[in-house]
Amino acid sequence: MIEPLDLEPFGPETVAGVSKLRLKFPGEPSFVFKDLSLSVRRGEKVLLLGPSGCGKSTLLQVLGGLIPQVIEVPIKAEGIVAPDSRGYVFQDPDTQFCMPYVDEELAFVLENRGIPRERMVPEMRRALEAVGLRPDLLHVPVDSLSQGMKQRLALASVLLLEPEVIFLDEPSALLDPEGRKQMWESVWKAAEGRTLIVVEHRIEEIADRMDRIVLLAPDGSILGDGPPAWVFGAFRRELQQYGIWYPGVWADFFKVLDLRRGGAAKPLEPDASAPLLTLRRFSGFRAGRPVVRADEARVDPGDFIAVVGPNGAGKSSLLLSLMSLLRFRGEYRLCGEAMPETEGASRRARRAIRPPTDRIGYVFQNPEFQFVAESVLGEAGFSAKAKQAGKAEAEAKARRLLRFFHLEGLERRHPYQLSTGQKRRLSMAAAVVGEQPVLLLDEPTFGQDARNTFAILEYCLEMQEKGAAIVMVTHEENIARRVATKVWEVLDGAVTERPAIEADLAERRAGT
Template identity: 70%
Template sequence: MIKHNSVLQDQAAVSVKGLRLKFPGEENFVFKDLSLSIRKGEKVLMLGPSGCGKSTLLQVLGGLVPQVIEIPMKAEEITVPDSRGYVFQDPDTQFCMPYVDEELAFVLENRAVERERMLPRMQEALARVGLDSGKLDVPVDSLSQGMKQRLALASVLLLEPEVIFLDEPSALLDPEGRKRMWQAVWDAAEGRTLVVVEHRIEEIADRMDRIILFGPEGSIIGDGSPEWIFRTFQREMQQYGIWYPGVWEEFSRSLENRQEEFAGKKPTNPAPLLALRGYTGYRGDRPLIHVKELNVYPGDFIAVTGVNGAGKSTFLLSLMGLLRFSGQYSLCGASMEETAGEGRKRKKKRRPPSDRIGYVFQNPEFQFVAETVFEEIRFSLKAEGMADEAETEAKARRFLRSFHLAGLEHRHPYQLSMGQKRRLSMAAAVVCGQPILLLDEPTFGQDARNTFAILEYCLKMKEQGTAIVMVTHEEEIVQQIATRVWEVLDGVVTERPPAEQSAEAEEMRVGT
């Protein structure tokens, strides 16, 4: 039974004492006798490894658990603010209405705002988060994931709550979008309480009053100013794979010291694994993506960049045949049949792309088909024709270990944290060893340990001749890891010249 303590409510904006929580069917507690308090007006970052319970704790403090999300828990005392706004890690879980204007109007209606005053407020909220006011009358489902993340924040800004809870609010945003989003947050949080779960610490740590640092078992190992936390707990942050200032530079140096391990051996004059000529990708009947000529070769590591909504995910979906395309498309030497001239009628395809391309969706939940983590991996292997049960089980367990999912075999994929879901979607996509991997932001929501593990896996596959095509907003991946860069601008996919890539990388390094 949870007791609401009036003394705590007077002194703190958010607090919990003696929290015990665990998921049904699990032996171990997520939190055991956890206590913390956040003062009114305080700006707090909750930092820790992926899967340690940060998002769950944010939902407890925001009153979603157990009032909306039923998870067994109890606490001696808890303070949940009456006025609160929440931005979810997965923007698809945020919305109540089908259209953007209806979603924003829903917030204003609940605040009893007069109808004639709604439109300018909605337009202002969209502008603050970097969304065009022309997006008001469009379906929410037509937005990219990054644009949905901005819309989620806009709805919270309209709410004007006393306490703002943000769960990885910048994970899917392009660099300019992150800058706009955080400025909107700082403006809105003036005089309010802000509680944030975020891995991109370099953009927010110096604006925080306090960091609460968690270990892998959900216990608090440090609580204090950002400067004190980063100075005092660097060893623990390295041990548990938590983001800290300078960790990218350390990873870069480690790659330089292991150049031979990831060097790879490209064949002389290799044939392209994937070739596009006069290619167009569609959403419904709308042509959205255009390619004049692009090739993917064995051992490529191509970063696909562009602002939110540019069409990067649409591009990958069309390459997988999940969206309509037209033009010349050759895959491992075989021609993918063009769409017939008018309408949506297709010519018969010779082979599905999935037997030559491993694909990771931007939203990992779109990918899952099995009831447990273990069966999710086994499903991919069986779909590719692996019949030997012992071999299938051994390989599945090996990949679960490689992607730091061992011990979670029996969980339903939807019961994982977002970072764990992303790693499961990655493991299920690459387990069959296709020669091309299309990865849509595979590192979002990951701690440092798992980000670097994913990148090292990709580099090892690259060394063996696999081609990696990765949509990413992570500048360090573009600068330090990718061998080529494709940019999506105004619906056109082009390759940035190497000189331009090097000059931009050098400019960004000097700028920092």
């Protein structure tokens, strides 16, 4: 067995570290960290791994000097070392930017480095290409980019900074598979000779390139600290117990799922007799310009549709159009009713149209966009109350969903005070509490540990078995290959419907 690394905190090579750290958010009953000590040496590549809500992002912010220097949080420690030269990619890319246009955002970094003006544009173009963004996006509004493209832009700005220490908080969560590969290649190249500290759930793409894994328990304490092979071997039981990602976890999940279903890895075949949703010559618009189109598509009861495609292709725009949150043109029927076109309609006519929330449960890509209540419990029960359910009934349903999505004990907290993974699960609970026949889910599993990813999937499969239809935007290939009944592929705004991969369907029907 490989022995764990024996590190003395605050040695001469320490570039980031804490000693006896105590941290507690105001109003919270328990500590996030209690006497935690951790040291990172110059040039090390370190992965912080643990269950959702254990404090990984908070610890990264302390090591990066954001807490308490920028973000005021009460802390106490015998000592803290934060690097002077550092670059930070946030979990939520929208919190990263300070300028309205892409070139202005990148130029801001170069100005701080004292780069002459005539060198800026070539440097910016190279940075965009390095993270998989087209150079012609240089002078476009940041807000016009998809979330995945924003995540790439955030990384490009950090690479331009050329810091001694790079902090990455879920940098690939919103990226398509090719984008993840390209992004990590850029990171490894930029991190040569530098220190890299990462929070990331997609361990299969990075674990073998890390020097250390710091494994955190749900209470924020350190379970293990050492080379990846040692951590994954010595703490296999804890990884499974706490629902933390480990190599082979997807295979283990599908084995358990198949056993529950008596060997059938597939729930129900879709009922094509009465479609829940149909599209013909359908287009969704942004600023008067078509950004997504579907010549013909349908959603049947019992469908599980994976919506896949590269970042910026139009996947989120498709879901927003189906919710009438973006204007659309074409034939769109929902539960047998024709939905009125909004593109080209008068302002008065558009004001009379309301999103079809009585028939569609919708999870935004950014969960904060849908929060309306002042507490977690109130948010989870809001849709149930809107359907004229009794107060007691609505609260009971909300509490059941909070338990299912591992949010119990957080009922009184404000939704904005949750971790990103917890916000995502709350948005899921709030969207499905109304038990609508169609669920539109935009990246519901991003930023989740294994336990919560599988909880979300299991809930979707339960609803599917009851006849609901799931339409899920996802970059998780295991969902598209092993769970979906069909796939909608979006390329350059065009939606193509195809069945799930036939070899996988044959495997599932055979129960293998």
